[in-house]
Amino acid sequence: MTTETKIVTKNLNLHYGEKHALKNISLDIPVNRVTALIGPSGCGKSTFLRSLNRMNDLIDNAKIDGSVLIDGTDIYHNGIDVVELRKKVGMIFQKSNPFPKSIYDNVAYGPRINGIHDKKILDEIVEQSLQRSALLDEVKDDLKKSGLALSGGQQQRLCIARALAVNPDVLLMDEPASALDPIATAKIEELIYELKENYTIVIVTHNMQQAARVSDYTAFFYIGSLIEYDETKKIFTTPKEKQTEDYITGRFG
Amino acid sequence: MQRHFEQELNGLKTNLIKMGSLAEKAVHDSLQALLNDDTDTAQRVIDGEDRINSLEIEIDNSIVDILALQQPVAIDLRMILSALKINNDLERIGDHAVNIAESVFSLAKCEKDSYIYLPKMAEVAEQMLHNALDSFIHSDTKLGMDVLGMDDTIDNFNKDIFTRVIDRMKNNQRSIEAGMHLIRVSRNLERIADLATNIAEEVIFIAQAKIIKHHADEIKINPHSE
Numbered sequence: 001m002t003t004e005t006k007i008v009t010k011n012l013n014l015h016y017g018e019k020h021a022l023k024n025i026s027l028d029i030p031v032n033r034v035t036a037l038i039g040p041s042g043c044g045k046s047t048f049l050r051s052l053n054r055m056n057d058l059i060d061n062a063k064i065d066g067s068v069l070i071d072g073t074d075i076y077h078n079g080i081d082v083v084e085l086r087k088k089v090g091m092i093f094q095k096s097n098p099f100p101k102s103i104y105d106n107v108a109y110g111p112r113i114n115g116i117h118d119k120k121i122l123d124e125i126v127e128q129s130l131q132r133s134a135l136l137d138e139v140k141d142d143l144k145k146s147g148l149a150l151s152g153g154q155q156q157r158l159c160i161a162r163a164l165a166v167n168p169d170v171l172l173m174d175e176p177a178s179a180l181d182p183i184a185t186a187k188i189e190e191l192i193y194e195l196k197e198n199y200t201i202v203i204v205t206h207n208m209q210q211a212a213r214v215s216d217y218t219a220f221f222y223i224g225s226l227i228e229y230d231e232t233k234k235i236f237t238t239p240k241e242k243q244t245e246d247y248i249t250g251r252f253g
Numbered sequence: 254m255q256r257h258f259e260q261e262l263n264g265l266k267t268n269l270i271k272m273g274s275l276a277e278k279a280v281h282d283s284l285q286a287l288l289n290d291d292t293d294t295a296q297r298v299i300d301g302e303d304r305i306n307s308l309e310i311e312i313d314n315s316i317v318d319i320l321a322l323q324q325p326v327a328i329d330l331r332m333i334l335s336a337l338k339i340n341n342d343l344e345r346i347g348d349h350a351v352n353i354a355e356s357v358f359s360l361a362k363c364e365k366d367s368y369i370y371l372p373k374m375a376e377v378a379e380q381m382l383h384n385a386l387d388s389f390i391h392s393d394t395k396l397g398m399d400v401l402g403m404d405d406t407i408d409n410f411n412k413d414i415f416t417r418v419i420d421r422m423k424n425n426q427r428s429i430e431a432g433m434h435l436i437r438v439s440r441n442l443e444r445i446a447d448l449a450t451n452i453a454e455e456v457i458f459i460a461q462a463k464i465i466k467h468h469a470d471e472i473k474i475n476p477h478s479e
Contacts, residue, residue: 212322
């Protein structure tokens, strides 16, 4: 890999009780690129994604070993402030989940919690975040409108703006477009393409064509193991592993 | 909405235009070399073949990536399928230019009366290639149709040259070597014109989704014709 690495996982194992959900995953995720995680349901791709900002901590019987280094720091080390970590590593979910508040307050929520109350600074953050999430033009005349009154695609871009408002380095996206129509999906995909200039993006998607379109690197997971990881171009034209080829061509199972 | 896919399509088109200008220059130089007995220029055409070949591979690879990663449809799909064929046509045009350039070395040493209609035929073939490339660059289907109309002229030149050279060879054995090369050049020019015609047909296919090769309308294989 020629570009600089942002996230390194080393021998990452995760158990949910008896279930070995991630098996020895070692993966280098490059900075300012889009890395897609693909694989059939239950393969571990979402579990892996959630382990990158310790979302699995919230699950009682999850046990993790190995390491996840972001900018060289092990995020599972004692003394890591998980709130700080999640500021740095933002997350966008499958179902858009704006707060039942105005568009403005949705985006300003994180900065306010972080102690920013100056109206001028908040205005700037809100405008810049909505601009970066390609939503500003559609909502700028009515920022007081409820976030819940927006369309599904707009709500998802609002959630992206909300994540950007706390100035993260990494964006984790778990099926960010799977509940959207094709036009809204295309907008999210274009947005991902633009965002990678400034952010490192890791995206889980069931839609292989989407992985092909938006990502620079693709990792194929199967039953908790990383089967193949390479440039997306290579995965989708000349994969090395037969299992990868069978999966992406739809011959699986 | 801006599509970043657009940039990839434009990149592909730019590379094809580059390929077109290399092929066009190879044809032009090979004919100039022929008409002036200029073996240095002929050698340059032969040496330039590698560049055309490597660009062909580069374009092919980029098309594979676009097909695999972007799943193009409708006009984008037609453009990419046509790009694949045009790329191949241009590479073959480069090969024909090299064939002509190779004949320059023999013809320069041969006794020959005249090039018969070859200079005129070369002019028409070059014009066809130029117009075919222009029609691609500007998506100009009218210019593309003009190219198709010129193909008969080339075929007639080819037949006439063939007949004239045979007559010469019958009358004068010493004209056989030059005669064989003149026929070879004429055949290569005829192929270049055919390939220019193919390119023009692709331009019409991209713009109108209409298959016009092999008189497709008459044999009812046009998907969109009534």
